[in-house]
Amino acid sequence: ALKAGIVGLPNVGKSTLFNAITQAGAESANYPFCTIDPNVGVVEVPDERLQKLADIVNPNRIVPTAFEFVDIAGLVKGASKGEGLGNKFLANIREVDAIVHVVRCFVDENITHVSGKVDPISDIETINLELILADLDSVEKRIDRSRKNMKGGNKQYAAEVECFEKIKEALYNDQPARSVELTDEERVLVRDLHLLTMKPVLYAANVSEAEVADGDNNPYVQKVREFAAQEGAEVVAISAKVESEIAELEGEDKAMFLEELGLQESGLDRLIKAAYKLLGLYTYFTAGVQEVRAWTIRKGTKAPQAAAVIHTDFERGFIRAEVVSYEDLTATGSMNAAKEKGQLRLEGKEYIVQDGDVMHFRFNV
């Protein structure tokens, strides 16, 4: 499963947010492939389309798709030099697909701030610097290796050196690796380096309880937005403390509490949606009488590999997929009507699954 890692300085609200995530907890029986680990929280991805499909199919149950948040506590200044448990945390970040960076935007005299005052931009830069230094180390090692190999006269290594030098230059200028423009070939070269600053980032601006309904008016949040805009990163204003209270409620109670707070949906749901988008993921659906269910794939996945998300047998024995788009199906109102209109397509092995496709796989066992 794909994972987003939660990072941030101490005392910014990471644990509070992570507790809200585990409290809101996905029904784990539905997600047997997810990790069982106290530092991993499984979340269901809210998707309005599931209910619309259920209205058409009347299934026994609805199962949203899920992904994982990993709590990466303990990232502090000096981590890249191996201070504290620094290296271990950096290794944990290497394994995630995206980063949710929690920044403190709430003022509370009773809660110590590691650097003495609330200053989200300086906090972001402190963490980013550790990630940049760690990447610089990886890149420099790789450049040395490629240069040695280059002496054999192989052009491939010259291309590597050129590519890695571009990244090194950016890192030296305090810019993340993801800010460097790369060709498709270069992207492949860089991929095995597993650079930390290559991963997409989302900032979760933790505001106080009082500002939960209009977090965007908080001046710290505005600063974070300006900063993020330069990097092309997203920001979600959230109150971790309020989220941990919301997460304890369900159904009617939850709806009422949200209404009292003046919220359309929980901050956690907004965060989950934003993280899902950040991961560059698509959702396809299966819709049968047993269940209507959402499944996650990466953009560009072909039908057999999309089928493998459900079961590896589906990939191995893949014959064809029957596909109708969510839009067509909901507009016509039934599977039969979609079939009559010719909206139900038969697709083969090379079909690239689109977001919102409603799929039925035919396979040999």
Ligand code: GDP
């Ligand atoms: P971590 O070190 O980043 O994991 O931070 P914690 O989640 O442990 O939070 C540190 C302290 O800040 C705890 O005492 C939390 O109760 C408090 N805290 C977290 N979020 C908020 C918030 O939105 N408002 C206020 N006033 N306190 C918060």
